Amino acid sequence: MKKVGVVGFTGVMGAGIVQLCAQSGYEVVGYSRDPERTRKALAVIEKHLGRLVDKEKITAEDKAAALSRISATDEMNGLAACDLVIESAVEDMNLKKSxxxxxxxxxxxxxxxxxxxxxxxxxxxxxxxRRPNQVLGLHFFNPAPLMPLLEVVKTIATSDETLEAGKAFGESLGKTIIVARDAPGYIVNTLLIPYLLNAIRMLDRGQAGHEDIDTAIKAGLNYPMGPLQVADYIGLDSLLFIANIMYEESKEPQYAAPPLLKKMVTAGWLGRKSGKGFYEYR
Structure with missing residues (x-):
């Protein structure tokens, strides 16, 4: 596997995957139909690589080599020569199917x-x-170049050869690999989402304040962030979307979104990205 394509590379996750693959020695082709967003995504990747140079994590030569491996296309057939194509478009089933x-x-x-x-x-x-045996999930975590985990997801149709190729690809990126079956939330979100929703329910019923809830987890369990801080970081709209998908498929009450979460999303309080969530951000 030498050449990787990324659909949706102008988003945060897509750009991170492009950067990671280029740093790992792969030729990478990013696909986007929007020239302005393409320009901005390439500038962001160059900026992030520059920061790594400043921190002496990589050399200036490493940066130049990674950038030389990245190209962009505005036509889908520009991905025709890729050995692997990773779709990282917005979470819309109809769009992804197309x-x-x-x-x-x-x-x-x-x-x-x-x-x-x-x-x-x-x-x-x-x-x-027409190739369901050659389709799998490669679930990266944000930011993709830094977070060590990769969930490799096998459907009932994914061949063993495809699974092994996906695992080997992840290992070549320096990732810790876990294999999950194609079920809502895979491994991480199946554990994470109920944890975050329970913290929101606790706040909603007045059992404790938001800072005390987060402090309890950080000081009591030695977690680096509390659940409400994590929710703000993820984005409350993204959290609501994932919870709704998981509840719709499983019908398990633990995935049902609390009323407070729905109200905050309606109000536009989405966390860090909007400047206000369970905390305020400047």
Whole structure:
């Protein structure tokens, strides 16, 4: 595997995946139909690599080499020569299905197609192609170049060969690999989402204040961040979306979104990205 394509590389996760792959020695092609967003994404990647140089994590030569491996295309057939294409578009099932159908038509028959979705059904995406055995999940965590974990997700149709190729790819990026089946939330979100929602329920019923809830977890369990701080970091709209997907598929009460979370999203209090969530940010 030498050449990797990334669909949706102008988003935060997509840009991070492009940077990570380029730093790991892969040729990377980012796909976007928006020239201005493409320009900004490439500038962000260059900026992040520059910070690594400033911190002496990499050399200026390493930065130049990584940037030389990155190219961009505004046509899907620009990904035709890729050995692996990772979809990192917004969490919209219909959009993702259309991307996979289009990729199936332009990519080589032996190419592997992967998705970075954190919550949607991967088998549904796989069945939008004629190669469901060559489709799997590669769930990176934000920021992709720094977070050590990669969830490799196997559907009921994913072949053992595709799974092994996905694991080997993740290892080549320096990631810690865990394998999960194609179920809502995989491993991390299945544990994380109820934890965050329970903290919001606790706040909503007045059992404790937001700072005390977070302090209890940080000082009592030695976690680096409290659950409400994590929720603000993820984005309350993203948290609500993931919770709704998981509840819709499982019908388990632990995934039901608390009324407070819904109200905050309605009010536009989305956490760090909006400047206000459970905390205020400048």
């Amino acid at each position: 991307v996979f159908t289009e990729l199936d038509g332009v990519c080589r028959p032996d190419a592997i197609l992967a998705t970075n979705t954190s919550s949607l059904s991967i088998i549904d995406l796989a069945m939008a192609t």
